[in-house]
Amino acid sequence: MWPLSLPLAALFAPAHGRALVWRIVGGLAASILLLVLANTVLKTRGRRALIVLVTFLGGLFFTLEYFLPVSDRWLWPAHPGSLVLWLGVLVGAALAVAGMVFSTKLWDSLRGKASLALVPIGIAVAIVAYHFARRLPARIPNTEGAPANFLTPWIEPAVIVLMVVGSFTVGLGVHSLVQLHGRTLLRRRAGWFNSLAFFVAMIAMFAFALLDFYTETPPKMPAGVLPFSKAMNEVLFTGIYQPLISATFSLLAFYIASAAYRAFRIRSAEAALMMVAAFLVMLGQVPLGSWLTHGLPQSGPFAFLSFFRLERFGEWIMAWWNAPAQRGILFGVAVGALAMSLRVWLSLERGTFFSQQPEASGEPSSAESAGQP
């Protein structure tokens, strides 16, 4: 077992009863304290640095866990590929963090060039080296025989932390909705009744779903009879929510029919080509289309004609014409996503909250310095 796994296991060991309550209370208190400290002690620059650091560490962890091979001999700094990888990401991180904290032209230029170049180079070298080193015997530490490197035992705690942070976004969404609709309701703005409906629906669904979850159905209940909380949840979810959302999306069929009729006009050769393809694919998707061409022979001297059966021809268009085009788009999107991920990881992406917020020292925000109003 890796030495770090022991404190981790103790920290994330399941708790029950009073211990669980204390952990929840302690966790909440610590979270509130941290939030208060972050908002009072730290200035804008400090908060920015903190976010940059946490973002970078999070990205670094998952990247390294994925790329580092499962071998003893590979561990840093034993292998040149690994060394370059670590060096690349650490220099990149140091430059990015320093650049955010000490926003000077020198740091900006370094951060823009050196870090962006070093990180991918480090990763690329590590990947190449990995392919040479992967034949080395795999080390199997404490993950029940699964191949793992020294970061693997941290995966579960990291995922738990991310899930908790993710859950906070739900709270943020609810807070935002309550604020918006609460204001509309209290000031009796136009459409206030919609806001009222929002509050009634949200509270009712929330209350009865929770009650339903925690209510045990008595064993001697007659068939078809449910406790009040469960029955109410059934009415709200199965009786109201589900049909409403199904009906809303069913309306799309009518809009599509109308939109296809109105918008699909042969105004050019390309449009004509597209229409022919659409006809063939649409008919190929339904049994009626198959029936229209079912007479084409599938055997004998004219078996080649079976290619023109609508279901086959439609599939051919999708697999031989659509797929390559989609693959091209995918490659473009993937390259863009890689570049974007690097920028987000190293906090080089502008336009975030902190970039828009003026510095406490009077330093103009990036939006202002870019000449935006």
Place this chain on the structure above:
Amino acid sequence: MSETPSTGFWQRLEQIPRAYIYLLLAVVVIWQLVFPIRFEMSPSPSSKGVYDAIRAAPADKLIILSADWDASTEAETGPQTTAIMRAILSGKKKFAILNLVSPAGVKLADARAVAVAKEYNATRGLDWCNWGYKVGTSNVIIGLTKNIPGTVKSDSAGTPVGKIPMMAQVHDARDIGLVIEISGSAMTEYWIQFFQGVSGTPLANAITAVMAPGYYSYLDSKQLQGMLVGAKGAAELENLEGRPDRAMRIMDVQSWAHLLILLLVVVGNLGYLLSRRGNR
């Protein structure tokens, strides 16, 4: 919205009021629901791929059904889920339902599993289970590759994984025989990146018809073993199982609805072309 005043027959063809189009579509749908006209269907290679992948999954390994859908796409994903569950249970395999996108979908998939389990005398906890909704999408998938009990923790009813008998031998991705992503959103990519790509576990998906064009590349590269496309895919799987059901009824309706839309497009274009010719 006001309609442009028509001046001639061809122009009128180009400007049929949308109310008439809606009415026509409603009539076609109701007609086919009441008096269906059924045509034969032959399974597409992508649907056959799903069927074969289920058949090929080892009986001692679990099949994950990532049922990431809710009522909005139920017309397509619902019958797909039922058909897949039938194919799994008829092959004496076990499955676990998971939801990563929509908490509202957990009950819907659960209800279908309960109904299908009755048909095959399958028992909850022994032949199938519902892990419920898990927050964290990609993080959950990453967690599943390494430690399934630690990531899932409890099922949708709050039962700890340790108390579910069929989960006793399920530890990590090596205990999973197949993953089937059933979704109206782009979740397949996550499974490819973080599960199939890492563990090599076979993956198939069942998606709404509108999403299908984007996934043929993954079929071609064999990252997907198969793909059910909309209600058509569900109907094809029902046929492969020899149990035509609800999806086939949907296809009866869809056949004529597609034909109506195509006829409307033809009529609109006739009006467009002939009215232009008349103007010249």
